[in-house]
Amino acid sequence: MIVAELIQKEEITNFKIINAPEDHASEFRGKLENALKLGNAFKSKANIVFNTTEGPKRVETTVWNVTPDYLELKGGVLISTHSLLEIDY
Template sequence: MTSELIEKETIDVSKIVPAQTALSEELTNRLTAAQRLGNEFKAKATIEFNTVDGPKRVNTTVWSVTEKYIQLKNNIHIPIKSVIDIDF
């Protein structure tokens, strides 16, 4: 299934659901790398995450990564358990 590219301002956090697969160590490492790229170089990452309407993608700067969430600009938090993939 192809994910829909959306703007970060249109993310509806109430529709985000857990991904079908568990978070791998490789994906966890890429989340950390995306945070570093965002903070040090202002580089954007493409985050694919699961919603009730199917997979969505957003191209944005990762501000921080906590144990449970990815924080984006405008106080948007995507649960890590909903992340399908991240690329930069």
């Protein structure tokens, strides 16, 4: 498990999101789709760790939409799939 500061979803826009040292976007695709299904069907939250210029950040939130390049959270907040370090639910 990666040590990452827990932040609120509303704080994400305060950070500059950058690509992870290794791109795990395709590896995490299945987990993102599952997180989306869990969020839509059961309002279940996912733990998402992503890379920023200030180091890894973690958010516990519901995934609203997934595209090849972004995952969307409530309020139109976007996180690049290329910045993802870890996903758990």
